[in-house]
Amino acid sequence: MQEGLVSERRAGRIPDQLLLLEHDPVFTLGRNARPDNVLLPADALRERGFEVFESGRGGDVTYHGPGQVVGYPILDLSPDRCDVHRYVRDLEEVMIRACADYGIEAGRVAGLTGTWVGPDKIGAIGVRIARWVTSHGFAFNVSTDLSAFDLIVPCGIRGRGVTSLERLLGRPLLLDEVMDRLASRFAEVLEREVASEERREGD
């Protein structure tokens, strides 16, 4: 679905998009994924209800599932934002500001892409770019089942943990509300305006 949107965006037939959604439990492997970062064989994972999927994005392996907002910005970065580092930092910034909205101080860790609260990662990033049109994007833990991350080495980074808004705040949160926050912070950081919104069920 993203590929279709990317070519539509590149052809200029649609404007920049931000898709925010929730996935069924799945482990995705990016282009740089090392197989030993998935700690159980695929069959075993499937038995436990997880799908395993190879993705065209950058980055190593990560988990998506209920309680996590996955954001797919389909943006044309040209002409003035043609800098992948900048784009990645911008995505981190979006999540940092969204955390701040909940009173949580999040930040970056030099050399480790993503949004961190202390030693734990709350937001992951994996982007694909074709002719400066972006796809894939970021994943933000709201009330994700964090035990799923025990089955992988997230993003290939050993020795660090993961966290979520719910864990940090000690209370449940509405995903819709967090999506709104992310959308508005996204518009702010990427200097765009939300022109219209659409909600869809299913996929």
Added chain:
Amino acid sequence: MADVIMPQMGESIAEGTVTKWLKNVGDRVERDEPLFEISTDKVDAEIPSPAAGVLREIRVAPGATVAVNSVVAVIAPEADAAMSAPTPATAAPSAPPPPAPPEPSRTPPPTPATPPPAVPAPPFVAAPSATRLLAPPPVEYEIEGEPPPALPAPATPPAPAAEPPAATPLPAGTPRAEMTAEELRLTRSSPLVRRIAAEHQVDLRSISGTGIGGRVTKQDILGHIEHHSAAETATPPAAPAPAAAPVAPPRSPAPPPPPAAGTSAPAPGIPAGARVERTPMSAIRRKTAEHMVLSWHTSAHVSTVFEIDMTRVDQLREKHRATFEGRGVHLTYTPFILKAVVDALKEFPILNASVDGDHVVHHKDVNLGLAVALDWGLIVPVVHHADEKNVLGLARAVNDLADRARAKKLKVEEVQGGTFTVTNPGVFGSLFGTPIINQPQVAILDVGTIEKRPVVRDDAIAIRTMCYFALTFDHRLVDGADADRFMARVKQSLQEFDEAAL
């Protein structure tokens, strides 16, 4: 031979890692076809081929990291070396973003497959470029030095970011030697004063100066202008943006000369002794007049008229009117029409382009200008990025711009950067017109009056809400077929309007 290089994906990025080759050595590859993938940090990027030909050599294997700009592969042109033009290294060392306007300096692709077709000589005399047209005869202005700043030539390509090109002063007017001492004294005011005079087309000699030696000071001239412009619009005459000039309703471009006051010199063609009154034109009138004539001489104006059944739009308006009012938005026909226009422009982008000499400037954004008739003249506020709005968004934007236009609260950028204009003299009862193009655009759509008419449907007479839409287009760039296909799409969009677009 074309070198394929490791692109630079960001300012501070010095290297990249090849992750995958999408083509094998010996494969044919087209220009811009995805050729390989690289990875940097958490970003995986697909890199298109800089040239068409055959992938002759891959120098960097997957997994290897090389410095930005190093050669990772080589592409050979398909035909013999003798036939192909010498191929440059990839045009830009940075990653291949699609630049908005086609750059005249980009060298052509090396494949000699199809030689560029010879450009046929235009069947009509090309219009003189705007700067030449607007160079006034020096004698008329009699202000030493710069004549008034010209409207910028449509030949200047408007940047996609709609930055107005700087107004270029034309070469000097009356040589000093020919002026009398008196004239010299009077006209030798400071450059600032002379420029203000030029901008407002004031003859300095008509102002009494309070400066040294009777010079006209800044205060003198500003006072003079204020005194004479009390009733005029505040539109700054120096704003050089091409899209700033308003569009006249589709009437004949030569109105009868206005009654003039006072002076003995009658307007040309009026017999001496006739009762006339001469008044100077307001700034907005002057700019409109200049723009109309300039446009007429620049574009090859052709009009095509379509009749569109607005009954469905009528129904949707009725259905959604209350909801929109509830959101503070008055729902007229306009946003429906704009939406149809935007969709058709996306499908036929040649009508959203501009001409620059012998180049076509393709605008990535659709910025719709909407002509608004004010008490004191015409203005064309622009809905920027109209292609990103649904009907609600367009309705809001239009209402807001119209309100602020009437209150004289538009910002400069809101009357600039348009890529297509819609005008609606139908509100005054006109069936359809033949509007003049708003330079440097290449088309303008005239919406006539919307009224019920008897029409034939399924071999019976039915009463439907009908409207004539007249498109004037610039035949230098747009052919009749393009224009008619565009209009057919507008017609279809409106007659079968998609309710989901609200």
